[in-house]
Amino acid sequence: MFEKERFDIVHVNGSPDHRLVMYAIFGLHGKRPRVVYTKHNSLPVGKHFGSQLRVKYATDHVIAVSHHTSRLLDGTPYAKREVSVIQNGVDVEHFHPFNDEASQHARLRMVGPEHAGKFIVGSVAGTADYKGWIDMVTAIASLPVRVRETMHILIAGESPSSAQRQQVAQLGMSKHVTFAENLLDVRSCIAAFDIGFVLSYAEAISFACREMMAMGKPVIVADCGGLPENVSDGEDGWIVPQRDPNAISSLLREIRGKPEALRAMGESARRKSEWTLLAQSLNS
Structure with a gap:
């Protein structure tokens, strides 16, 4: 050949x-x-x-x-x-922020009216154990009941195993987590988030993180592998210690009541996605 x-x-x-x-x-x-x-x-x-x-x-x-x-x-x-x-990039025209109306429609479709008005923390990084999503579930489970009841977790990926569902149930979090399972197009899922997360125990860089940022979502990442290279801590996302639900819950308590700050961070995340693509184009 x-x-x-x-x-x-x-x-x-x-x-x-x-x-x-x-x-x-x-x-x-x-x-x-x-x-x-x-x-x-x-x-x-x-x-x-x-x-x-x-x-x-x-x-x-x-x-x-x-x-x-x-x-x-x-x-x-x-x-x-x-x-x-050469860091992974994503198509910023395909992955773009939804307007408020479209985002609200996405929330209703993805989590239903029962949870659409809550603070939604989400990930499209998948449900494999090494993706660390159980740390987010554990973190929110440890919050005071009055705070926990205002939050919801949305995760896209393979259908979780019975053992994984049992873990969630043992934390008393079954009604607080929606598994979107496999999606051909994750944009509506991302649009439903207030913030994203990727808490992997091994990760080269994470397309999922970059997709969420391109759609204007600040992202919590674990201090693991190449994940910290995606965000500027406190500007367009946050970096937390690996396998540390306590650090995650502390961060959630800090950011939960700051919608305007989160919107500004989401805008910064989108700008970084655009500038990253431009820089790659200029260097190619």
């Missing part, structure tokens, strides 16, 4: 496809394409012989999707190549 199509550049983002490209290159006659490898997750990078071979024979440049992932390459064979940090 390489000989027929005569590609100038081939992109790889994992060991299996990287290895396959390397084998294909060995069989080429004449000029080979340049190979760009992207490090897009928080998994450790191999230092073994296979990595050395892939770097030597089939890696011309490396892209890291965050400074965090770039640091994971230190001391590995990939550090022998030039590494560019």
Whole structure:
């Protein structure tokens, strides 16, 4: 295929496809394409012989999707190549803030009239355990009853397991959490939020966080992996310690009654999304 199509550049983002490209290159006659490898997750990078071979024979440049992932390459064979940090971006025309009327309609549709008037804290990062969403449930469960009753959690992703639902029930939070489950289009879900959150225990950068910010939502992120690179703490979001529901509940008590401040932070989040896309365009 390489000989027929005569590609100038081939992109790889994992060991299996990287290895396959390397084998294909060995069989080429004449000029080979340049190979760009992207490090897009928080998994450790191999230092073994296979990595050395892939770097030597089939890696011309490396892209890291965050400074965090770039640091994971230190001391590995990939550090022998030039590494560019290009943070994930999102389509800011597709992910745009809804007006007040559309947002209210989204709230009614996503959580129903019973919860539409509450302070909605949400995430579209998914329901896997490592996404840390149970920490938000735990945090809100610890709030005084009068405060807790004014809040609701909305989470999009795979349908939670019975064990996960049991965790929520044991916290007395079943009626305070709506699982939107898999959505082809998460924009209405995001529009229903007052603020977003991504509290993962491992994360390279988070498309979900950037989607929420592009839609004008300030986001709470855990101090984990590349997540803190998304927000400026106190300006367009907040950074909390990883696996610390107490810190989250303290933050929620602080920000809950400041709607105008949250609106301004959401506007800052949107501006950052626009400027990030512009900066990437200028640097490409």
